[in-house]
Amino acid sequence: MASEAVKEFNDDNFDSEVLQSDGPVLVDFWAPWCGPCRQIAPMIDELASENPGVKIGKVNIDDNPGAAQKFGINSIPTLLLFKNGEIADTFVGVRPKAALQDALTAVS
Numbered sequence: 001m002a003s004e005a006v007k008e009f010n011d012d013n014f015d016s017e018v019l020q021s022d023g024p025v026l027v028d029f030w031a032p033w034c035g036p037c038r039q040i041a042p043m044i045d046e047l048a049s050e051n052p053g054v055k056i057g058k059v060n061i062d063d064n065p066g067a068a069q070k071f072g073i074n075s076i077p078t079l080l081l082f083k084n085g086e087i088a089d090t091f092v093g094v095r096p097k098a099a100l101q102d103a104l105t106a107v108s
Contacts, residue, residue, distance in 0.1 A: 005048035007057030
């Protein structure tokens with residue numbers, strides 16, 4: 001479903017791929033049963049293709065509850081934008097692509 005530009009993050013690689021990343025990272029916390037998550041999936045693919053300097057990936061919260069619990073994810077979709085291992089921005093629910101792009105541009 002996700003393009004090759006979108007990474008798959010999980011409980012095992014979250015620290016190395018996200019928290020220790022040299023560049024900004026956008027993480028989409030989602031689940032297969034979540035309608036709004038499926039709705040924004042094409043937009044996440046587009047953002048990943050259009051922003052090669054930003055690592056963009058997804059965490060399936062059903063398969064990887066540790067990362068979701070660590071960051072207090074209570075509703076999905078939730079997107080966390082990390083810079084230098086810290087949360088730089090948070091988006092809960094379906095948000096316009098332009099708002100996400102503005103946040104990515106601001107941290108790049």
